[in-house]
Amino acid sequence: MYKDLKKGISVVEVGCGAAIPTKTLATRYPQCKLLATDICADNLERAKTTCQGLENVELRVMDACNASSDLNEKFDLAMMFDVYHDVPYPDKLIAGIHRILKPGGMLLMNDIGAHESITANKEENAAMFGMYYTISSLYCMPTSYKYPDGAGIGACGGMELYERKLKDVFTDVRKVAKDIGLFFLCTK
Known part of the structure; x- marks a missing residue:
């Protein structure tokens, strides 16, 4: 991947927030073309400030579950950081990302390294996961449940669940x- 980044590839960040990873790649690998996306226009205003002056970055309000067909098989790399557990339709999100990746394209996904089992999380680090369960109950799950049939995975949905869902598609x-964060590298 490093050699490809040096040559220049097309990259999309899904759920970019302030787009700090996009800025980092765009600055380090100016030959790459990057698209930073978020469903929330307010987040893209923050991303606009972060990426100001970077000519290889485009910003777009976009629901990756329903990305426009002009993006089909356009990207070599998709990045998603701390997003999956918040979305109402995670299966549609993963399918949407898969659709916009080129054959052989990769998804780098980061999320919280919790287990599906509350007991396992408690044994691993009770204080930390207690905090995650609290935050999840007050933010993550309501964010998802406000949509009809939202999945409500939450911050402690579990790496085992994430891995199963990714293997269904990739x-x-x-x-x-x-560690505290979990990374998956998935190939189309």
């Missing part, structure tokens, strides 16, 4: 790291 799914 040909190769690897856990790259697990």
Whole structure:
């Protein structure tokens, strides 16, 4: 991937918020073309400030579940950081990202490294996961449940669930790291 980034690839960040990862890649690899997307226009205003002056970055309000067909098989790399557990329709999101990736394209997904089992989380780090359950109850799950049939996964939905869902769509799914954050690298 490093060699590809140096040559220049097309990258999309889904749920970009302030687009700090987009800015980092755009600055380090100016030959890459990046699209930072978020469903929330207010987040893109923050991203606009972050990415000001970067000519290789485009910002777009977009629901990745329903990305326009002009983006089909357009990207070599999709990035999504701390987004999956908040979305109301995670299966549609993963399918939408898969659709906009080129054959052989990759998804780098980061989320909280919780287990599906409350007991396992408690044994691993009760204080930290207690905080995540609280935040999740007050923000993550209501964010998802405000939509009809929202999944309501929440911050402690579990890496086991994420891995199963990713394997339903991608040909190769690897856990790259697990600490407080968990990374998956998935190939189309």
